Each structure stands twice: as C-alpha cells, then as structure tokens.
C-alpha cells in the first residue's frame with residue numbers, strides 16, 4: 258500500500274510539467290481562428306490632417322501602419338461611414354448629405370482604404386456609422402424609423418466603395434455605441450444579399466456584449482451576425498457571449514496616449530483579449546493621431562502625424578507592440594487551445610500560441626505588462642501582479658522537433674530612454690523541445706518559426722514646428738468635394754465646390770442630423786477649428802456668402818475657441834457673428850453670452866468679408882473693410898484655436914481665408 262502510494266507520487270512528479278513551464282501542443286486540436294489586429298480611421302475625423310502631408314512623409318506614415326513586415330502591418334482597417342455628425346474629434350462627410358444625391362469623392366476614408374490595400378491587398382475593410390444625415394430618419398432622429406431606408410443608405414456606401422473605388426467591404430456594423438435594432442439588422446442582411454454583397458459580413462453591435470442575449474433567442478439573427486463586436490471589453494467577455502457559439506471581437510479598444518503606457522496597454526490587450534475573453538480580433542481607436550492637439554483623446558493613435566505643414570511624424574510604441582503579433586501571423590491562423598499554448602504565465606503576464614493553416618509554423622507571443630504601466634483608458638479592472646520570471650517552454654507533439662525559434666524583443670522603460678523596440682535577438686535554441694527564456698517586467702517576446710519580420714525605418718521626419726503664420730487659402734486647386742485641409746470640422750459638413758475657376762468652401766448640412774453626440778450637433782452651429790490651441794492674439798478674416806436658397810442665418814469668425822468634439826456646444830472664446838441685420842460679439846459659440854452687438858445689413862447672394870483680430874483684451878471687428886467695433890472684451894477663454902462657422906444648419910460659402918498674428 259505504502260509502496261503503491263509512493264509510486265503514484267513519483268509518477269505524478271514526472272507527469273507534471275516543471276513549475277514555470279508552459280506547453281505548446283496541437284495534438285489536442287486548436288482554439289478559435291485568429292481574425293486580425295486592426296486600427297480605426299475615423300470615429301471621428303481622426304485621420305483628418307494626414308491626407309494633406311507632403312507625399313513622401315505621408316507615404317512613410319502609411320508604410321508604418323500597413324506595409325507587411327515593416328511596422329504595425331495591420332490586418333484590418335475599420336473606417337467610419339461618415340454621417341455629417343460630430344463623432345469624437347470632428348465630423349466626417351456623408352456620401353448622401355441629401356436623399357437625392359450620392360457622392361463618393363468626399364472625405365479621406367476612400368483614400369485611406371486604397372492606400373492600405375495598395376500596401377496589403379489582404380487587409381480586411383470594416384465600415385461603421387456613428388450617425389446619419391437627418392433625412393435618413395425622416396427628421397425623427399431615429400435611424401430605425403424606416404429600416405429599409407437606413408439599409409439602403411448603408412448598402413449604397415458599400416456599393417460606392419466597389420463601383421467607384423474598387424474596394425470590397427468585408428464587414429459592416431450597425432450604429433456605433435448606440436442601440437441596435439433587430440429588424441434593421443435583418444433588413445440590412447436582406448438588402449446586402451439582394452445587391453450582390455453576400456460576402457459582406459455583419460458585426461454587431463459595436464457596443465457591449467448585450468446582443469448575445471438576442472442571438473441566443475433568435476436563430477435567424479444568430480445566423481446573420483458574423484461576430485459580436487464589443488467595445489473596450491477590458492479583456493473579458495460575458496459568459497453568455499462565450500457560450501452563444503459566435504465569433505467574439507474587441508471591435509474598439511486601446512484608447513490611450515501613444516507613449517510607453519499606450520504601447521503597454523496595446524500589447525496587453527492584444528494578448529489578453531484572447532487569453533481572458535476568447536476575442537479573436539482587436540481593433541485600436543485610433544489608427545493615426547492626425548487631429549489637432551487638445552481635441553478629445555489627442556495623440557491616441559497607434560502613432561502621431563498632425564503637422565501636415567512640415568511632414569513631422571512620430572513612430573510610437575504601439576506600432577511595435579502591434580508588430581509582435583501582426584508580422585508573424587495572418588488572418589486565418591488558429592490559436593492553440595487554452596492550457597495547450599494559451600494562458601497566463603506562472604508569475605503573471607500572458608502567452609498565446611498561433612499556428613498557420615498548413616500547420617507547419619508556430620508563433621508564440623508573450624507579454625509581461627504590469628498593472629501600474631499598462632492602463633488603457635476604458636478597461637481598468639482589479640490590480641494584478643507580475644514578477645520577473647524564467648519561463649520553461651515545452652514544445653510537444655510535432656513541435657518537439659523544432660530546434661530553434663526566431664526571437665523578437667521589446668522592453669518598455671517608461672523613462673523615455675531605456676526602451677528597446679522590436680529588436681531581433683539571436684534564435685532561442687530548443688533541446689528535445691525544451692528551452693527557458695527570461696521574461697522581465699514590461700517585455701514582449703515573440704518566438705516564431707517564421708524567418709520573416711523587419712523593423713522598418715526611414716530617416717527622421719522633419720522637425721516639429723507650429724502651424725505656419727501668416728496662412729492663407731483661396732481653396733483653388735482642390736479636387737471638387739474635397740475637405741478644406743486645415744479646417745477641422747466639428748459640426749456640419751464643409752467641402753470645396755467650384756464656380757467657374759473659383760474654388761470655395763460650402764457648409765452643406767441643412768437639417769438636424771441623427772447625431773452621435775447630441776450635445777454637439779444639437780447646437781446647430783456648423784463650424785471648424787484650426788491652428789494652434791495655444792493661440793491668444795490672432796487675426797482671422799475671410800469672404801463669405803449666404804446662398805439665397807436654404808441659406809444659413811449668418812456666419813461667424815472666432816478666436817481662442819477652447820473646445821471641440823462632443824463638447825463643441827460649450828466652446829468659449831471670442832466670436833463675431835455677422836447676421837443679415839446685425840452683428841453680435843459673444844464669448845460663447847451658442848451666442849448666449851453676448852458682449853455687445855450693433856447694426857449691420859447685407860443681403861444673401863453676394864460675397865462679403867469679415868475680420869476679427871484679438872490682441873490681449875482688445876478686439877477689432879470689421880465688415881467689408883469697415884471697423885464695426887474696436888474695444889475691450891471680458892474674455893472667458895485665454896487661448897484656443899481660430900474658428901469659422903455658420904449660425905445654424907443652412908448653406909454658407911467661404912473663401913480667401915487669411916490668418917495672421919495680431
């Protein structure tokens with residue numbers, strides 16, 4: 258008896274892997290299919306400034322994002338389906354401002370998708386609306402008022418992508434972080450099928466996991482929803498979602514400054530979304546921080562490029578955190594099973610093993626991010642502990658024959674200098690499938706049988722400089738329907754039109770939208786901010802014209818505008834409104850805090866010029882070259898962008914913009 262018990266004990270010791278050992282074994286089968294790591298352009302207007310970069314630097318930035326074996330080498334590009342609404346850092350243009358028109362030349366998402374495809378033909382494309390033009394809901398503000406109309410509007414965008422840009426949209430979503438509607442999802446599927454887009458899959462609902470309950474009750478719905486897309490899952494999925502038999506994605510994640518903390522956050526969620534939550538795709542908001550500093554979530558792109566006037570850009574830690582997974586996998590690879598190549602490391606941190614469809618390549622990604630250093634904006638759970646550790650790896654089954662694996666290494670230092678990003682180390686040797694690797698805190702290690710992989714580089718981009726002054730734009734030389742490059746639209750939709758040889762900008766929105774942030778769109782002042790947030794003393798002037806039909810009730814020029822995004826309605830600054838029968842000087846964009854006003858008279862249909870110049874507390878307003886006010890203003894805002902806009906949703910034209918130091 259005693260001998261037997263002793264014998265079984267010995268047997269157990271031999272069978273148990275040594276402490277700190279992790280095994281990789283596919284003889285037990287595979288886990289879920291890997292669906293790719295991606296970035297989100299839009300949601301909103303986050304790529305705004307990139308399109309106007311000098312071609313050389315623009316192309317370099319795009320290489321760091323999309324080129325395989327170079328940088329982030331992204332596998333999915335998600336874009337906003339513009340809806341003329343404020344969607345976080347600005348508005349993106351709808352392909353149908355009005356029910357009777359269709360246009361596939363607006364904005365920059367078509368361009369972004371084509372540039373991504375040019376670099377990686379296998380990249381998957383995913384479109385999602387944040388809001389809609391008002392007509393889509395027949396003015397009710399509800400996109401599900403007539404589900405056929407909304408499905409028609411969305412499928413037209415997918416069709417436009419194909420017919421005008423030769424782009425195949427692989428995935429389409431419902432309504433970003435807003436309620437879904439089952440009848441709408443079913444109608445959308447029907448219209449996609451009717452118009453030849455059977456291959457375009459529906460992701461729902463770009464909110465939390467709540468749709469899992471409906472999927473388990475409704476077999477038809479379950480069949481047509483390809484994957485549940487959850488935002489900011491905090492690396493966990495619900496029990497119900499895990500058991501409903503659907504693919505799970507983190508369809509929006511990250512949301513962190515692209516410093517080392519952002520790199521650590523991104524590395525952590527890429528691994529843990531699968532380890533904890535069985536999510537097989539993770540998409541970063543946002544792809545590229547190409548919007549003015551101080552707009553909401555500034556610098557929260559995988560990298561930053563926000564100085565089109567000189568070409569300056571910064572390749573940030575999240576680019577290299579992405580590379581650890583994307584450069585050594587493809588969509589269609591399989592994760593290993595939990596406990597057989599996927600799990601938590603003995604002393605904290607995680608690892609995932611991935612295998613290609615031919616089952617002859619193995620990639621392992623390990624991360625040891627600490628709680629203190631890897632915070633993402635919206636996913637903070639209870640603290641966890643990670644310690645430095647020697648990890649014993651055990652390759653089993655056919656993998657036991659592997660003699661060495663190529664090794665790529667990142668160490669985050671959080672001091673701006675002791676970082677090592679995506680460095681190729683000498684291969685890790687295996688003896689009878691066994692090897693040990695030391696993993697210190699805040700490291701990423703990729704081990705792979707693939708020989709590919711490259712840390713792409715270009716000579717340093719031009720140095721940082723501020724927005725150049727004086728600046729002027731006559732809007733000639735643009736493509737028709739293009740967005741004015743430096744004007745960052747916060748509400749409304751502005752695009753370049755022409756009359757003979759003359760290019761000018763028109764504000765296009767004439768009706769309240771179906772907004773994403775009611776607070777911003779509800780103010781009905783269509784406006785842009787531009788320049789530096791630190792500007793105090795500045796002079797801004799432009800020509801404007803109110804069209805005789807559907808014209809706006811007036812226009813304004815602003816300085817020291819201190820807010821954008823969903824907070825746009827509460828923007829303070831100094832605003833000079835020129836209305837057909839009066840002028841108003843106000844310190845808020847809603848025209849509630851009026852400082853003074855006076856007489857003015859003009860008729861719609863003709864061009865006029867307004868100018869605002871601010872120096873300390875002294876403000877000078879002029880109209881058609883005549884000073885209408887020159888005096889002090891009690892400012893509520895000491896610095897901010899320049900601004901230009903309309904007094905309500907109505908058409909207005911702008912030309913010959915000039916900005917100067919006061």
Ligand SMILES: *[C@@H]1O[C@H](CO)[C@@H](O)[C@H](O)[C@H]1NC(C)=O
Nearest residue numbers: 395402403404405406407409
């Ligand atoms: C809903 O929209 C469709 C397509 O735009 C239209 O044909 C139909 O008449 C609308 N239905 C109702 C009830 O208004």
Ligand SMILES: *[C@@H]1O[C@H](CO)[C@@H](O)[C@H](O)[C@H]1NC(C)=O
Nearest residue numbers: 374378379419422423424425
């Ligand atoms: C459209 O794209 C496909 C690849 O997706 C390519 O094979 C084809 O040549 C393109 N067609 C045109 C007209 O550019």
Ligand SMILES: *[C@@H]1O[C@H](CO)[C@@H](O)[C@H](O)[C@H]1NC(C)=O
Nearest residue numbers: 644645646647648693694695
């Ligand atoms: C890891 O192994 C090395 C070499 O055996 C040893 O010097 C070191 O102390 C170990 N570190 C930890 C944290 O166990």
Ligand SMILES: *[C@@H]1O[C@H](CO)[C@@H](O)[C@H](O)[C@H]1NC(C)=O
Nearest residue numbers: 514516517518519671672673
């Ligand atoms: C990165 O930026 C965030 C937000 O400003 C900040 O909390 C964090 O400390 C920064 N991390 C580093 C390493 O500087």
Ligand SMILES: *[C@@H]1O[C@H](CO)[C@@H](O)[C@H](O)[C@H]1NC(C)=O
Nearest residue numbers: 355765766767768806807908
């Ligand atoms: C302009 O107004 C006319 C008449 O009120 C209306 O029929 C038309 O739809 C409007 N156009 C726009 C762009 O709103």
